[in-house]
Amino acid sequence: MWKRILTILILVAMTLGAGCLGDLFPPAAVPPVIVPVEGASLDHLPVYTFPFEDGEETIRIGIDPAVYAGAKEADRRLHLYEDLSEEEWIPIYYQAFANESHQEPFYADLTTAFREIRDREGLDDDRYLELITAFVQSIPYRTDDSITEPKFPIETYGDGEGDCDDKSLLLAGLLAREGYRVALFYFGDEAHMAVGVGSAGCYYRNTPLAYIETTNASYVGILPPVLSNGTVLASDPLVIPVGDGPRYYAACDQVRVIERALSVSRARVEALAPELGTRAGELETEKEYIESLGARMAALSRSGEVREYNRLVPEYNRKAQDYNDAVRSYNALLEESRSAVDLYNHLVTHAHDRPGSYLRARAYLAE
Secondary structure, three states: OOOOOOOEEEOOOOOOOOOOHHHHOOOOEEOOOOOOOOOOOOOOOOOEEEEEOOEEEEEOOOOOHHHHHHHHHOOOOEEEOOOOOHHHHHHHHHHHHHHOHHHHHHHHHHHHHHHHHHHHHOOOHHHHHHHHHHHHHHOOEOOOOOOOOOOOHHHHHHHOOEOHHHHHHHHHHHHHHOOEEEEEEEEOOOOEEEEEEEEOOOOOOOOOEEEEOOOOOOOOOOOOOOOOOOOOOOOOOEEEEEEEOOEOEOOHHHHHHHHHHHHHHHHHHHHHHHHHHHHHHHHHHHHHHHHHHHHHHHHHHHHOOHHHHHHHHHHHHHHHHHHHHHHHHHHHHHHHHHHHHHHHHHHHHOOOOHHHHHHHHHHHHHO
């Protein structure tokens, strides 16, 4: 969940007679820019190791200290020279963070590192997008209430942490430079930001884009039921274009299988839980009765009351058989519940491995 409250400086006065057309007619809005700080240095550079598919990958690049320091010291306010609507100024503001030109060498170095993994593993466009997404999702989510504006992507990388808009800006910037159609989803009502990527069927609301949550590990195209603070996304987002490349996400059929398996397994666990609880109570009652009956029969045997003992034997055997049948039935339901729990937990914790999750989900649904 973001903590961002945008700081806007509205300039209503223009200096006349300066002899410069740009001064007389300034642009409608002047967004934040990075002014590199020459001579700056970095104490350390982060190294990112994150899960991807059935293994781990590591990303380690250098970043320009001057640009990183300039991003840290930048004026992050949007200077408005005209009365623009939110639908007009919000895209200008966020696109400036994603596309600030001093960050291009940073993007180039980072995408080079990703391409090396892509080429080594033979990743197609879907898996390559998932690789970049898994990297950004692995960056620790952290919000700072004392900071009221977004970070530039180079900051998020250098800081090794960020909140929803910080991480979404980084992911959108990377995907745009790798040729994907990508946008930011700005949820003003819920104070949240996510990413949308062009897709073949994973459409979020009235967009042609698949939803990507950046605050935690999740599947491309699957919306989280609730955000970390319990918020449910109910509004239509403002869609802020960042990249219009030809690449898109085409694994939607497999994502839908995973989403269905998540739903089915969770529903099965919820349905079985009350029945298992009821049956466990019944089994305990039956067990206590059989044990008391056995104790009574043992006492009769010791006292030599053979007739009463023999009368109780058929009842004891019948109750024992019914109990054993009930235990087997209970264990079968328990195993079914455990199977559903195991699958659900696996799918939830392996969003970084869509191909593997799909195979597990398909096998479960086929049972």
